[in-house]
Amino acid sequence: MSAILALALAQATAPAAAPMPTGDALVQTVEANDAALFWGFFEGCDPDAVAALLHPDFRMVHDLVGLAHDSAADIVEDSRRNCARRAPGGEPEGYKNRRLFVPGSRHVQKLGDWGVLEEGHHTFLEYQRVAPGSEERHWVQTGGGRYIHTWQWMPEEGRFRLLESLSLDHGPAPAYPPEQAG
Structure with missing residues (x-):
């Protein structure tokens, strides 16, 4: 009888598995994760904030x-080293970069109750000097690409974690302003 009572008490105190969001809540959750992920790796330079978004078995191709x-440990440590280099006295001291999501390019595909596939396009910018030796700087688009993320739903945690990132189609920044049609 005590084993049954112990099992019942354990089940009563165990956290309930949260259902995966659906509909607009699903898309909004993925959008928020995407924004936090890229902010932490790029402009925010906060690898510790990103670590919580990554599945331990994360990999990036x-x-x-x-x-x-x-x-996850590898990419977080790599980001931590890069952010430390930007600090005063570091090799690229003051280096800043930014990732901008291309509006309208996101596609979110539910993968059963297991997770979601997110695909989108983004551009990359660097804060560069206007001219060599100048202190004046501005943001310059340096390239772009496409990404596909697999977010796994973690019901015990009530959140998604990024399991895999495919980073594709990288190329130079398009000319801006675009050439006028003749």
Whole structure:
């Protein structure tokens, strides 16, 4: 009888598994995760904030380098090193970069109750000097690409974690302003 009572007490105190969001709530959750992820890795330079979004088995495959990261710990540590280099006295001291999502390019596909597939396009910018030796700087678009993310729903945690990132179609920034049609 005590084993049954212990089991019942354990079940009563265990956190309930949260259902995966659906509809607009699902899309809004993915959008918020996407924004936090890229802010932390780029402009915000806050790898610790990003760590909570990553699945421990995270991996990133990149079209220019192949397997770029084989774990959450690897990408967080790499980001931590890069952010430290930007600090006063670091090699690229004051370096800033930014990722901008291309509006209207996001596609979210539910994968049963397991998770979602997110696909979108983004551009990259760097805060560069207007001219060599000048202190004046401005944002310059340096390239763009496409990404596909697999977000796994973690019912015990009531949230998604990024399991895999495919980073594709990287290329130079398009000319701006665009050439006028003749």
